[in-house]
Amino acid sequence: MQLFYHPNSNAASKEITFDKEESRHIGKVLRKKEGDVLDITNGKGFFFKAELGLVTPKKCIAKIIETTKQEPLPYHLHIATAPTKSNDRFETFLEKATEIGITEITPIICDHSERKTIKPERYEKIIQSAMKQSLKAYLPTLNKAVSFKEFMQQKHNENLTCIAHCEEGDRKLFKSVLQKGPSVLILIGPEGDFSTEEIELAKRKRFIPVTLGESRLRTETAAVVAAHSVAFVNE
Secondary structure, three states, X not given: OOEEEOOOOOOOXXXXXXXXXXXXXXXXXXXXXXXXXXXXXXXXXXXXXXEEEEEOOOOXXXXXXXXXXXXXXXXOEEEEEOOOOOHHHHHHHHHHHHHHOOOEEEEEXXXXXXOOOOOHHHHHHHHHHHHHHOOOOEOOEEOOOEEHHHHHHOOOOOOEEEXXXXXXXXXXXXXXXXXXXXXXXXXXXXXXXXXXXXXXXXXXXXXXXXXXXXXXXXXXXXXXXXXXXXXXXXX
């Protein structure tokens, strides 16, 4: 099954018009023709089956013949993590977390961050591709990048808020504080870990210090492990 993404469709839509780029992909690359049926999602919970009625290099139009609703994840997972020095590694996190199941992602710029800028358009495409590949109908929300201090000033409504770090001290095992159902926010630091000041600020904001295990994990690995841990508890 090949899944297409069309964010402007909704439960009341009768037909779907693809833009020039997607139309060229459908007609020229995939060699689809009139009468072929496409599987489409709007990233907001709906799947559509649509029959192509017009196929040109600049415009493809498909009539919706079936609409179904996918149940959302049984949990809300928000991971706020520092972009890695290697852009490829951060993109790996975005891809794998989307495949596993995640609701919200916030890139945070920390004291020890080696990457201060991101490419949100590129990251959105990575997330969209992973959503389609894993046959999901919900597109995770990618928030704009903010500094750690700015993020700490925001209001967070998750039931469980944690900060994963490598400093010695009183840390709980992440899986030991997880429960089925409640919404989760976890902070994952950069390659140089969170600074002591950042950890103390998070603790003052009632974030629980946690560890993801005995191994020292790369940033993107830690974020994927956190995503899988939450998904596993909610199976």
